[in-house]
Amino acid sequence: MARLSQKHSGAYFTPDPVVSTLVRWAIHSPSDRMLDPSCGDGRFIAAHRNSVGIEQDAISAATAMARAPWALVHEGDFFTWATETSERFDCAAGNPPFIRYQTFKGAVRERALSLCRSLGVEFSGLASSWAPFLVATANLIQPGGRMAFVVPAEIGHAPYAAPLIEYLVAHFSRVHIVAVRAKLFPGLSEDCWLLYTEGRGGRTDTIRFTALETFAPGNATCPPKQGEEVSVSEWRSVWNRRLRPFVMAPDARSLYRAAAEHAGSLRFGDAASIGIGYVSGANDFFHLRPSLAEKLGIPSALLHPAVRNGRALPAHQLTKSTVQKWQADDDPVLLLCLPRTIMAKLPTAVRRYLDSDAGKEARKAYKCRVREPWFSVPDVQTPDYFLSYMSGISANLVRNAAGATCTNSVHGVRVRDGAAMKRVVESWTTAFAALSREIEGHPLGGGMLKLEPREATRILIPAEELLPQIDANIMSDAVTVMQRWRHYA
Known part of the structure; x- marks a missing residue:
């Protein structure tokens, strides 16, 4: 048996x-x-x-x-x-x-x-x-x-x-x-x-x-x-x-509940849409180092700077100078971005790369096999912000001032309501927002906090008139409790 x-x-x-x-x-x-x-x-x-x-x-x-x-x-x-x-x-x-x-x-x-x-x-x-x-x-x-x-x-x-x-x-x-x-x-x-x-x-x-x-x-x-x-x-x-x-302690829940029930409070989803980044199916093939792209002669118009990992993001804003540093370090951050309609107009250099041994191997990957054409990565967008979805202490909300795109290792945030988004950004580093991320997200093994897109849309921003009533110490203590329960040391 x-x-x-x-x-x-x-x-x-x-x-x-x-x-x-x-x-x-x-x-x-x-x-x-x-x-x-x-x-x-x-x-x-x-x-x-x-x-x-x-x-x-x-x-x-x-x-x-x-x-x-x-x-x-x-x-x-x-x-x-x-x-x-x-x-x-x-x-x-x-x-x-x-x-x-x-x-x-x-x-x-x-x-x-x-x-x-x-x-x-x-x-x-x-x-x-x-x-x-x-x-x-x-x-x-x-x-x-x-x-x-x-x-x-x-x-x-x-x-x-x-x-x-x-x-x-x-x-x-x-x-x-x-x-x-x-x-x-x-x-x-x-x-x-x-x-x-x-x-x-x-x-x-x-x-x-x-x-x-x-x-x-x-x-x-x-x-x-x-x-x-x-x-x-x-x-x-x-x-x-x-x-x-x-x-959590009842006093923290009471404050959070008051904010959740107040008509002047808002959720992150009221300000923006939040979704996962693209799935290439073969990251090592589709993300090129600048030196390789230059050696192959890939046109720069077909290369898009990409955030491949949330750990690479700075704290508040991704600037063009940061992306330039990645490229100067020859990091593999250039996404080969080929529109579906480009099939008949593929540059010779691109065609050679697609037909290389690496390309033949990449097209065997499941995500590549099931799409047509296999080399066109879908859902490549330029979000307004990036949101890290797995974190230890706290999830970062990073403004995309560099015009980069991102893989599904981070979430892309597209603003719908500028005034509401301003409130989200201003509140993001407060203890209340940190607690909301703990409440609306969920724990993973190893003490990590994960925020799925639907969970991120529920992050709560309290009404401005409630702010004087919110005790930051109570919120901070509650964050510590929630982190202890997910075993984050």
Whole structure:
């Protein structure tokens, strides 16, 4: 039997203290029937004598059977089993597989999403596997039943997690999410939180939220009594279906909420459109050093200076002198920019370069193969500003005074409303704007903050009349808290 890789199975086995904590809460009586929809090596089902486990990996399933010989273990796809079974459970506990959408695909994915659609839950194409796992599991819980699961911290910010939370608040009388800053799995870059639900068949207008520095069996049972009730309507409207902001102090949230609800405030998207730069498909081929372009005789009219990496950008403004320095250093920053209509008028020097060994290799790249003609890089624009989309301390907003273009390693910003953009630029270096970037962006492994274009459009600029009320120290403290939670040192 061949074991599935961790990447494909999402199998990261849960520490015993976490297992015992979740199972102890989920089980009310020895007779309770408990389900683990992805039982792995059997740690959860071994903790309760009346358990059923499902496991797709044959070796893990065999280990689970040996560890919990009293349990019923089904080897196979959970979503197939969940669609066909008539059995219902008093509770469920486990650690559903965290398989990203790139790997969670094919027939298994379609079965999962089809089952969820039949239950009224529509997941986006970017949904990872754990969210459909929990919807399908919740459907198998008896009225009044409970669930206790380890979940990725993405439940606090990922758009695809919102349909899951909407389903849970509509089908359980209590939903409690426990955020844990210290890693539950020391060897895994992914942060994990805990999810408790009870009262299947009920509904709730609030989400109980608790933020803990560390997990310990003593402070994670019950689940923890400390925390606050988050209004579902506030979660939807003010926080854009995100729970991450609730790791901050209430005073910071109160100031941010006041700005978000004020008619005089604006979002970055009110001032400009924000999008990714071009995708060449073969960066090393399409970006030439000045010395190579001169040697080949490529006409300068077909070469466009390009920002290839956000780290190369200065703090506030990209000037022509900076681009000239890049070229003087012979950096590969000249994009070979060939319009689609140039086919019949290709200069001889360009044709020779396209037909070179490097050109023959470049045209094999996927992005080059699927476009016509292969050598015409699409979506080459000259934005008004550049925005770095991955950062440690803060994302830079840099005016494009050099007329450069950019790859998809940075975002291009095109101004729609000059007056509104002026407010964005003036506010960009304030603590409030830094906090907004933390709230509207999302954390990545290694402590980085990522801003997708849709997230960047939501960066909030407070109304001018609110500025005297905004305490910069409160904002700065909140930024520090958010950075600590994404493990930026």
